[in-house]
Amino acid sequence: MAGFLRSRPGLAHTREGIRLSQSMKKTFASSSKVYLFLLLMVILGPLGNVLLGKGMRQVGSISSWDSAEVIHFLSQVAGSVAIWLGILCLMVFFAVYMLVLSWADYSYVQPASAVAYGMVALLGHFLLGEAITPMRWTGVLIICLGVLVVGNTPPRTTESRG
Amino acid sequence: MKNEIIFLLLIVVAGTGGELCVARTMQAVGPATDLRPAALVRLIGRVLRSGWMWLGLLLMAVGFFSLLEMLSLENVSFVVPVTALSYGFGALGGKLFLREQVTRRRWVGVLLVCVGVGLVLIGQR
Secondary structure, eight states, X not given: OHHHHHTOHHHHTSHHHHHHHHHHHHHHHHHHHHHHHHHHHHHHHHHHHHHHHHHHHHHOOOOOOOHHHHHHHHHHHHTOHHHHHHHHHHXXXXXXXXXXXXXXXXXXXXXXXXXXXXXXXXXXXXXSOOOOOHHHHHHHHHHHHHHHHHHTSOSOOSOOOO | OHHHHHHHHIIIIIHHHHHHHHHHHHHHHOOOOOOSXXXXXXXXXXXXXXXXXXXXXXXXXXXXXXXXXXXXXXXXXXXXXXXXXXXXXXXXXXXXXXXXXXXXXXXXXXXXXXHHHHHHHHTTO
């Protein structure tokens, strides 16, 4: 933005130039807010799922539908820290998702949040030492390419209906 | 096979349709400008008064339970890659239902994401 105004020295001091500079600053600020919250989404969503999965594996599956067994199962679920942390992550994820949707198009947010697939692959590979097949890495690369292409379009193309 | 097709349709249409309804709610509520806790609570109150939000949550629940049912009928390696179709359906819904401008560049991006998600999920085996 500064470069744009530097290349037009006369424009920076005119009323139109100031208005343009303010609107570009606003667009830049709102885009960075969208990127930041999208980043939160792609971290919190997979993290919540991983924690829920870990908690449920610790608890194990329910062996019968006797009322005593069900109560025992539910009390184990309620006593799992991993499950509560997973639920908390997913609740914050959903709140962040709604905020992002108030600032950006759904057709922008949905594909951009697919970076989460890459995040899961990276977390699995580097933290849990999981083997990732070449086909999966190719998929992750293609997703990143797609997100890059979508990310180059304006996040919001509609006016608020409110 | 008929049941499988119905459940697959429900996963894609109801799941994505639910998200589209949530997006419509947020479009109606308007951009959140104040992120302080009190303002966020007021925002949640406005969101919960919207019929679209409740329809969205209902559809998302239908999509989720259809996915669970489908997983009990078919292999994960078949079911899950099909969910990549949601990205194409989502862009279409954004254009037709939310009146978003889905440019050619955005379509190309969505198509790449669809292919990528499909490969990731197939490569998971």
